[in-house]
Structure formats: C-alpha cells, structure tokens
Amino acid sequence: MTSSLADLAKRFTDIVPLKPPVDPATLTHKQLVEVPDFRRIPAYKDVTDAQFLDHHWQAKHSITRPDKLLNALRDLVSAEFIQDATEGFSHAPMSVRVSPYLLSLIDWSDPYKDPLRTQFIPLRSRMLPDHPKLGLDSLHEREDAPVAGLTHRYIDKALFLPLDTCPVYCRFCTRSYAVGVDTEEVEKTHFKVDEERWAKAFAYIASRPELEDIVVSGGDAYNLRAEQIRQIGDALLAIDHIQRIRIATKGPAVMPQKILTDHDWVDAVTQVVEAGRKLHKEVVVHTHFNHPNEITGITRDAMNRLFERGITVRNQSVMQRGVNDTPEVMRLLVKRLGHVHVHPYYVYVHDLVKGTEDLRTTVSTAITVEKHVRGSTAGFNTPTFVVDAPGGGGKRDAHSFEHYDRTTGISVYQAPSVKPGKLFVYFDPIDQLPEEGRTRWADPAQHEVMLEEALAKARAGLRW
Numbered sequence: 001m002t003s004s005l006a007d008l009a010k011r012f013t014d015i016v017p018l019k020p021p022v023d024p025a026t027l028t029h030k031q032l033v034e035v036p037d038f039r040r041i042p043a044y045k046d047v048t049d050a051q052f053l054d055h056h057w058q059a060k061h062s063i064t065r066p067d068k069l070l071n072a073l074r075d076l077v078s079a080e081f082i083q084d085a086t087e088g089f090s091h092a093p094m095s096v097r098v099s100p101y102l103l104s105l106i107d108w109s110d111p112y113k114d115p116l117r118t119q120f121i122p123l124r125s126r127m128l129p130d131h132p133k134l135g136l137d138s139l140h141e142r143e144d145a146p147v148a149g150l151t152h153r154y155i156d157k158a159l160f161l162p163l164d165t166c167p168v169y170c171r172f173c174t175r176s177y178a179v180g181v182d183t184e185e186v187e188k189t190h191f192k193v194d195e196e197r198w199a200k201a202f203a204y205i206a207s208r209p210e211l212e213d214i215v216v217s218g219g220d221a222y223n224l225r226a227e228q229i230r231q232i233g234d235a236l237l238a239i240d241h242i243q244r245i246r247i248a249t250k251g252p253a254v255m256p257q258k259i260l261t262d263h264d265w266v267d268a269v270t271q272v273v274e275a276g277r278k279l280h281k282e283v284v285v286h287t288h289f290n291h292p293n294e295i296t297g298i299t300r301d302a303m304n305r306l307f308e309r310g311i312t313v314r315n316q317s318v319m320q321r322g323v324n325d326t327p328e329v330m331r332l333l334v335k336r337l338g339h340v341h342v343h344p345y346y347v348y349v350h351d352l353v354k355g356t357e358d359l360r361t362t363v364s365t366a367i368t369v370e371k372h373v374r375g376s377t378a379g380f381n382t383p384t385f386v387v388d389a390p391g392g393g394g395k396r397d398a399h400s401f402e403h404y405d406r407t408t409g410i411s412v413y414q415a416p417s418v419k420p421g422k423l424f425v426y427f428d429p430i431d432q433l434p435e436e437g438r439t440r441w442a443d444p445a446q447h448e449v450m451l452e453e454a455l456a457k458a459r460a461g462l463r464w
C-alpha cells in the first residue's frame with residue numbers, strides 16, 4: 001500500500017469488514033510465469049533472452065517436422081514417449097509447427113499429462129477410434145462457400161480464409177481439411193494467398209448488402225504480411241455495408257513475442273482499427289487461448305501493447321479433455337484472460353474432428369463447467385459455452401438442445417435463424433458414455449435407430 005493509501009486506511013478505522021479479505025496468494029490468475037525457463041530444453045541452452053523474445057528467432061526456430069521435434073526433446077523425455085509421439089504423428093491429420101516458446105511452456109517431466117503437449121503433440125497410445133458419425137469439415141464450411149475460402153452461412157456475416165498457414169498447427173483444428181501441408185492421412189483443400197481469389201471474395205462481399213460482419217481467419221492472420229493486413233482491411237472497409245471486421249489469430253497464445261517485436265504488423269493492425277473507427281466501423285482481434293499456462297508475462301506485455309492502442313481482443317477457447325474440462329482450470333483461464341485484457345467470448349464444445357476423439361468431451365461436461373464459471377467474474381468477461389452444430393447449424397448454446405440422451409450421447413439442436421426447420425445433431429465421445437450407450441454404438445445396426453429415436457423425441461418436444 002502506498003503511504004497515502006495507508007493513511008486513508010488509518011482514517012476509516014470504523015469500516016466493518018463483512019467478509020474476511022482474500023489472501024492475495026490465492027489470486028492465482030494474477031500469478032504469471034514472466035518468461036518460461038526455456039534453457040532447460042537442451043536445444044535452447046545457449047539462447048539469449050533477447051533471442052527468445054524476438055519473433056524472428058521464434059519463427060525461424062519453429063519446428064515443422066516430427067523427427068526434428070522429437071530430436072529436440074530426446075534428452076528430456078523417455079524413449080517410450082518418443083516412440084508414442086512418432087506413431088501419433090504418423091496417424092494425425094494435422095501438420096506440425098511448434099514454436100520454441102510453446103515447447104518451453106510444456107512440463108517435460110510429465111509430458112503425458114501436460115495440457116499444452118496434449119493439444120499439439122499427438123500420442124498413439126492416447127488415440128481413440130473416431131466416432132462413426134465424424135468427418136473432416138464437420139461444420140460443412142465448404143458447402144456454404146460461394147467462393148473458395150469464403151463461407152457465407154449466417155445472413156449478416158461471412159468467414160474469409162485468406163491463407164492456409166498458421167504460426168502453430170493444432171491437433172484439433174476444425175479446418176484440418178485445409179490448414180497446413182498435406183499429411184500421411186489427409187490431402188488438403190489449399191487456400192493459398194492468391195490475389196485473384198481474394199478479389200473474387202471481396203466482389204462477392206460487395207454484392208451482398210446483407211453482410212455486415214467479416215471474420216478474417218485462416219490459416220492465421222499472424223502469417224499475413226503487414227501490407228496484406230492493410231490490403232484486406234482497406235478492401236473490406238471500403239465496402240459500405242461492412243460494419244465489423246474480426247482479425248482472427250492464435251498467435252498471442254503461441255508466439256506473443258510478435259506483438260512486441262514485429263512493429264510493422266502491429267502498426268498495420270492498428271491502422272486498420274483506426275481507419276475503421278473513423279468510418280464508425282469496428283475492427284477487433286479474435287484469439288484462441290485454451291489453458292491458463294499459455295498466458296505468461298510476455299503475453300501480458302503483448303496484450304497491454306494492443307490495449308494501449310485501443311484494440312479489443314476477444315478469446316475463443318475449445319473445451320478439451322485433460323486440458324480445460326474442469327471448473328477449476330476453466331475458471332482460472334477465464335479470470336486470467338480478463339486480467340490481461342482479453343475478453344473470454346466463447347468456449348466451444350470440441351468439433352467432430354478426425355483423430356481427436358481423446359480430446360472431445362460430452363455436452364453435459366460443458367454444461368457443468370459453464371455452471372461453475374458463471375458468476376466467478378463479471379458477466380461481460382464470462383464466455384458462452386456453445387456447440388458448433390455439425391452440418392452447418394452454427395453456434396448453439398450448449399444447454400439449448402431440443403433433446404439430449406446422455407446414454408447414447410446424442411444431442412439435437414435447432415437453428416431457426418440459420419436453417420429454419422432443420423435439426424442438427426451432436427455426438428458425445430463414445431468412450432465417455434455409460435455401458436448401455438457404448439454397447440449400442442458397437443452395433444452398426446443401432447446407429448440409425450439411435451439417431452431416429454433422438455430426432456423423434458426432439459420433434460415431440462422431449463428434452464430428455
């Protein structure tokens with residue numbers, strides 16, 4: 001307490017505390033690792049702080065091949081883990097890219113349990129068979145795409161994918177059909193940076209006066225050059241009916257250094273935000289933190305830099321088993337995000353993505369976690385927990401199902417303002433179901449029967 005505050009406290013000795021003061025040691029959301037202990041990774045033992053804090057160094061030393069990644073870890077983890085991960089990569093639909101920063105945040109003394117390892121390094125021993133109803137592009141983004149890389153599903157908003165690369169590749173990516181290089185498992189639909197394709201997307205957006213809101217995603221806007229950010233911003237802001245632009249990037253969670261050292265990129269984003277403000281249009285950044293360990297002192301400094309420039313940052317998390325599927329971890333994540341000026345906006349129940357069954361949780365887990373998070377901080381900093389309805393229903397409040405059978409794990413949703421009259425179905429992971437549900441899914445003849453039962457109950461208005 002400063003002396004003037006101490007004097008003030010002395011003046012009002014008659015304040016009767018209704019609650020005992022909270023022990024500051026329990027305010028864990030404020031306790032950040034300033035800079036991760038990167039030198040404990042043998043490959044980085046001679047790296048200087050200045051190098052580690054520079055985005056060029058981080059980008060140049062990001063690892064893009066499983067064998068190189070595992071080589072960098074060889075002295076830190078067991079041979080059994082290396083073998084497990086080698087086999088995991090050969091069965092994964094996603095490419096590999098991890099920054100030294102990300103590797104430094106992982107607890108290599110217990111890599112099987114670490115929540116960041118879980119998100120980025122697949123292990124064969126943890127993999128489960130895909131759900132029989134699962135497919136790539138479960139959200140049917142390509143079906144709602146009038147131009148390659150532009151999805152127009154909701155009336156007033158569209159999703160523009162200007163490129164197909166990211167500063168990191170996440171095991172659980174919804175766009176694993178397009179993002180990153182081809183893998184042994186998947187040959188992808190590529191959305192390369194292509195002026196002609198971009199021009200077509202802008203022409204479509206200009207031709208649709210109902211569009212007000214454009215999400216610029218990818219891939220990842222971190223990988224756009226400063227002049228490309230300006231080019232996209234200028235083109236979209238010049239369209240009269242566009243009122244809002246969201247620039248989506250996972251970068252702050254995996255390489256916050258860029259915001260502190262890539263002045264050109266940050267200036268470009270700032271210029272688009274300011275140009276938008278003068279035109280009374282909102283331009284914001286959307287990002288993607290999933291676990292409180294992803295937020296360090298470097299993140300705080302990076303977010304403060306955007307905050308000083310008046311840039312709003314919102315977060316969209318994905319709920320994942322063993323990562324953030326408990327009330328304690330999710331509460332800490334939400335509070336920590338608020339602490340570094342990032343608004344927790346959505347928590348998605350994990351999409352039906354190939355090769356990620358071990359990461360998915362049930363809808364009922366999401367509902368329970370939401371119940372515990374709501375009320376732990378201000379409402380505007382409390383995320384909405386949603387299911388992105390497979391088949392193109394868009395985001396539905398997790399608890400807004402028409403019908404949910406916890407035995408078969410089938411939940412049914414409606415999206416009257418997106419696709420009126422249609423029912424959308426989400427499937428809980430089979431290994432999390434009670435025995436009766438697992439037995440029914442083991443019999444292919446039961447699959448359609450279970451689905452029809454659930455749809456019939458939804459139509460009859462039976463929630464359970």
Ligand code: SF4
Pocket residue numbers: 165166167168169170172173174175179218219220250
């Ligand atoms: S950063 Fe986003 S788009 Fe890129 S791999 Fe991860 S989830 Fe997918």
